[in-house]
Amino acid sequence: MTPQAFSQYDVRWGLWAVLALICASLWPAAPAVAADEPDLIFRRSTVFKWLSPNDKLATYGVDDPEVEGVSCHFTVPEKGGYKGWLGLAEEVSDISLACRQIGPIRFKAKSDQGEDMFRQRRSLFFKKMQIVRGCDAKRNVLVYMVYSDRLIEGSPKNSTSSVPIMPWGATDAAVQKCGEFIQ
Known part of the structure; x- marks a missing residue:
């Protein structure tokens, strides 16, 4: 040669x-759980930009992959402008969360307190949003918390939603206890 x-x-x-x-x-990275991509419910423009996409608020829905009968909705800001359009903008950490029982609650498997229910990247490299699930066994309530974190520093901004486990309809007489499935 x-x-x-x-x-x-x-x-x-x-x-x-x-x-x-x-x-x-x-x-x-491979998601921590098998949750599907969230369903976009709607978007609303918040900041008008002349020559590039607007800043928006977007509301999404996601079902808990391990607890049948629970669905969560979260709203996140989405950066516009050229950086947002190209996927280079770091999204802010303001995320709101609401989770509700939408049918009979059935646990598919045992899990740990604070286990990820859903995870999504919020910047090109370092920031991600996570929805985690826990159980208040004393009250038989599922507790969901959303927060964002960065590789170097976390974010104190978070939101929490509770889902009391209740009978669903006339045929759902036996209510499962979250403390038996979430340790």
Whole structure:
């Protein structure tokens, strides 16, 4: 191999290595749970921008993948502008949450207190939003908390929603106890 061919090989190998590193860092990590992507309910513009997309508030719905009969809705701000359009803007941590019983509650498996119910990336690299589930066994209430965190520093902004486990209809006489499934 000639010195010129060797240096071209090194350059190509270096470019492939850099490309592989970039792809690996952008590839989203496997979600902690098997929750589907949230369903977009609606968006509402909050800040008008002349030549680029507006800032918006977006409301999404997601079903708890481990607890049948519970659904959560959360509202998140979405940055507009060119950075938001290209997916480069870091989203703010203001997230609201409401969870409700939408049918008979059935636990699919045992889980831990504070286990992730849903996780979503909120910036290109370092920030993610998480909805976690817990159980207030004394009151037989499921408790959901949403918060965002960063690799270096967390965010104190959060929201909590409670779902009392109640009978659903005439056929749901036996109410499960969350303390038997969430430890």
